[in-house]
Amino acid sequence: MEKISIKIILTLVTTWAALGVKGQAFTGVDDLGRILPQFSEVGPQKKGKQIGLFYFLWQGDDGSPTSAHQWDLDKLYQYSPEVFQDFYHPGWGGGASGAGKYYFWGEPIYGYYRGDDYWVHLKNIQLLTDAEVDFLVIDATNRLTYFKQCDALMKAMDAVRKQGKTPPKIVFYTNTASGEAMQEIYKNFYGPQAISNYPDNWYYLEGKPLIIGLSKEAAGRDYESFFTIRESQWPNEAEKVNGWPWIEFQRPQRVYKNKSGQKEIINVSAAQHPNLDASMGGSAFYGKSGNWGRSFHKGSPGNPSKDIYYGYNIQEQWDFALSQDVPFIFITGWNEWIAGKWSRADENKHHAHFVDQANPEYSRDIEPSWTADLKDTYYLQMIANIRRYKGTNPPLYVNKDGSPQKSINWKDITPLYTDFTGDVLHRSHPGAQSEPKIIYENKTGRNDFKVLKLAASSKDLSFYVQTVDKISTKSGRDWMTLWLNIDESYLSGWNGYDFRVVNGDQLQRYVNGSWKDVTTVRCEILDNEMIVTISYEKLGLSVEGASIEFKWSDNMQKDDPLDWYLNGDTAPGGRLNLTVKIK
Known part of the structure; x- marks a missing residue:
């Protein structure tokens, strides 16, 4: 799909991380409230710094029964x-x-x-x-x-x-x-x-x-x-x-x-x-x-x-x-x-x-x-x-264009992030247990995220996601979910996420310990591409100087961030997010 008729202003995305390469400036927070340090704290990437990690393979081996x-x-x-x-x-x-x-x-x-x-x-x-x-x-x-x-x-x-x-x-x-x-x-x-x-x-x-x-x-x-x-x-x-x-x-x-x-x-x-x-x-x-x-x-x-x-x-x-x-x-x-x-x-x-x-x-x-x-x-x-x-790389920016309204040619929009693919692979493998023997199975992999993009106008934000294969039919609130932190705080919302979009077009806000429907938003799907468009007004965002943190997930099994390590697919992975500043 090259053109999708969504009435927003053509946006140019400026980013150093066109393909989600090493050094992606992910954002995120753990359960203790510790926030990942960013460019302003750690500075640019340093040369000649290498990390080795001890990794073990002996679980369930005959030599370690x-x-x-x-x-x-x-x-x-x-x-x-x-x-x-x-x-x-x-x-x-x-x-x-x-x-x-x-x-x-x-x-x-x-x-x-x-x-x-x-x-x-x-x-x-x-x-x-x-x-x-x-x-x-x-x-x-x-x-x-x-x-x-x-x-x-x-x-x-x-x-x-x-x-x-x-x-x-x-x-x-x-x-x-x-x-x-x-x-x-x-x-x-x-x-x-x-x-x-x-x-x-x-x-x-x-x-x-x-x-x-x-x-x-x-x-x-x-x-x-x-x-x-x-x-x-x-x-x-x-x-x-x-x-x-x-x-x-x-x-x-x-x-x-x-x-x-x-x-x-x-x-x-x-x-x-x-x-x-x-x-x-x-x-x-x-x-x-x-x-x-x-x-x-x-x-x-x-x-x-x-x-x-x-x-x-x-x-x-x-x-x-x-x-x-x-x-x-x-x-x-x-x-x-x-x-x-x-x-x-x-x-x-x-x-x-x-x-x-x-x-x-x-x-x-x-x-x-x-x-x-x-x-x-x-x-x-x-x-x-x-x-x-x-060190790390600078933050991600998206330019808000002031030209007349026109359809977006998403092919011309630079990706903010390219996800790992092949990770919706189903699992069926023996565990390390000897008696009783246990087979671990996981068949939650479904829509395999590939590319994330974002476009901004003077009125709307459009979130684009591309999957490896055709997007599955809508099936419940855990289908193709967009998670949004709009206030640069992890103290509000559900684990910092103030809004989410479920079922493609339902905007929800986390209020008093539960998700509440707010309104419907525009959603368009064609084969393996999906675009969700939300106005600044519906998110309570200022048009000037907006900053938004987001991720996508599909087929989450329970309301727990740890689920993102296990089930369906998530982009970026685990608790990691993309934060984009609108210029």
Whole structure:
């Protein structure tokens, strides 16, 4: 469709982000009222700033088998705390027979997923692309390299890259039997006979694909000169030249230098376990001190019942990391989720030993979660800090033209945003649960958003959306919904949205805790294009200097912003919005 007869003034859209490229100045707010910093606060994009994020693939793997019947430590501790006082208590479920079964500390927003679930990886790659993460660091530190899971992840990366986006690339982190692990990784993913060969996904440093491991174990192997190798760096080891740390057990964190003596990298993590004897489980379940949960800051454990949501621990590290002006920041982590149940040989032999993850406070995942109302606050906090580190692009502007009324040639209007496509893919995949087995299904994907545009006249605003395929038939209030924040405040409306347009032409306003019909607006649909036109007057906006924040969603299943991470499609994704100033 090239021309649609809508009587408004032809508008020229001026924007730096014609295709929704990296650096999009998204706006948004979390449940705590923390607003994403904008250009006026963080300045323009800075060169030479790179973000790595620890990413895990071991959920439901044969090498880390999920406990049968019971697999969520937070729920188990809430409802059956007595289980934790008896290593062989039947309440442990599949882990009652002894050591070696794995438990989730809580529930990810995508359910207790398996590491080879392409649907989950695609969702995550979109989130991390929006967050401007540059590379994912795959945990292969325990020798396992997770071929099937890596292949699914790299297919998701490749799918997003082919859309013209800039998704994170991939780096492997090895340690145990590092030489053997790097050999296997080279053979399967990088070498001339690689089975899973996605060279566009490789992250390069110093002109070669980067891998992390023990360089001395690479000596004489056929991949030695293929990779740039940085050294695996444990927090209780002496500082290594070229060391890349995945966590730190001191404050402030160490800044690691490369072989040229230049400051290169620093780590930030959501929580830490410097008391290795107790580890995370000792602090979560048995009152042991010396570990630093999510609430830890200024040398104090804080008050987890209130502080856990704010990420004070990782923010304290971010503040220091930002002051160091290093080219790399390594974040731990996105989605580790599980921990093995191990035995103790000391006087606490009845206790279970969980090392890296245990409960909401003593865990370090940033991926959104249903548990303990953590929701997506750590994800939005991460976006905010990455923006402070890298800078961002200026706001979006749309020019209001004063020419005579005429129809709009939407083909000539520059897109404000190009959305991810292919994300209405239906899900049907086994979860990590071993018994009972669970299949996760999601068939809510319907209209796949592609392009968003906006045109302004002296009277109206016209919101244009294009989908990949023909727009479905109207079907309820969750069909093709336009969300509007018109007062530059997140304190009013529903999560900041003052108005929405449902069913194509029904304008509603959020008043006294519910949505109320206001009036009908003009809506036109032709094949895969839809335009909603609303007057400034109906929105209560001034014609001069108007600013409007908006997003689109389709097939939302419940009135919860977290639903935008899961169901139907949303543009932009999750809680992110576009804010446009009218000139």
